[in-house]
Amino acid sequence: MHELAVTESLLAIVVQSAIDNNAQKVTDIALTIGALSSIVDDSVQFYWNHISKGSVAEEATLHFNRIPATLLCLDCSTEFTLEDELTPCPNCDSINLNIIAGDEFQVDYIEIQKEKDKNNETTS
C-alpha cells in the first residue's frame, strides 16, 4: 500500500496551509476518502503519528469521512451502492455501469489555533 507517500502529501498540504494562515497549531484535519481510493484509514493514522512529530500539526486529530462507491446503471438509470463486491445492476442486471462516487481522496478543511489566540488565553 502507498499510504506513506499519501500521508506525506497530506502533511505537506496541511503544513503549508497552517503557515499561510499563521497557525500556531493545527488541532483537527477533515478528510474525505472514497471507498474506491484504496486508502486504509488505520494505515494513514499510523504513518501520521510518526511523520507529523515535530510539525505544527503533530497534535491534530484526523477525521475520516468515508464515501461509499456509488454506481449508475446506464441502461435503467438505477443508482446503487457497492457493498463488498463488484456486481451488475441490481434492477436490470446490466453491466453497463458508470462509477459516480467513491473516488474522493481530499482534505476538506483544517482547524487551527492562531498565535494571538494564545496571547488572549494567557492575558485572560
Next chain:
Amino acid sequence: MKQRVEIVRRILDSNEQLAELNRKKLDEHQVFAINIMASPGAGKTTFILQTIAKLPKDLRLGVIEGDTAPVTIDSDKITAVGMPAVQINTGGDCHLDANMVGLAIDELDLDEIDLLLIENVGNLICPAGFALGNHANIVISSIPEGDDKPYKYPNIYRNIDVLIINKIDLSPYIDFRMDYFREGVEMLNPGLKTFAVSSKTGEGFEPWIEWLDEKVRTSQG
C-alpha cells in the same frame, strides 16, 4: 479559539501537477508515453521485449523500468537489445510517481525517442493512484493470475486505455473463464480495447502493434 480553514484539495494534487509537467515535456519532444501496469510476474518485461522486436524499426524507443529493489535485471534486458533504458529504484515504494518519472525522463535524450514505455512496479493497487504524465495506460493480466482479478482489484482496470491478456499459450492448462473475466472488466471499463497475446511465442501481437504504431504516428501529426 479554533478557526476553520477550508482547503478542499485533492491530496495527490502535487503529484498530478508534476505529472502535468512531465506531459508537457514529452509533448514538446513529440514523445508518446505509455504506462504499463501489472502484478509481479504478469510478464511486463517480456511483453516489452516482444513489443520492441515487433515494432517497425523506424520507431525509436526508450524504456523506463520501475522496481522496488536496487537491481537492474529488467533494464539490462532492454539495453541488451540496444534500447536506451533507465532503471528507477523506488526504494521500497510500491508504485512510480510523477517525480521519479520526471527525473528518469531527464536522463533520456527525448529528441531521439518516439515512444517511451514506462514499466511500473509490479502491483495491482498502488500504481492506479499516481498519474505519471504518460498518454496511455495499459494493464497486463496474465492467464495464470486467474479470472477474478477485475473483481478483486477493480481500480486498476478503470482508467486504462488498453488491456493485454498475456500468456494465452498457457490456456490449455489453466481454468480461466474468459467470459467471467471479461464481464468484470466490462462493468469497470465498458468497451475496453483488449488484446490477447503470448509474449513468449509472439502470438496475437499484430493487432496490438498496429494499434500502438498508429497511436504514436498520430500523436506526431
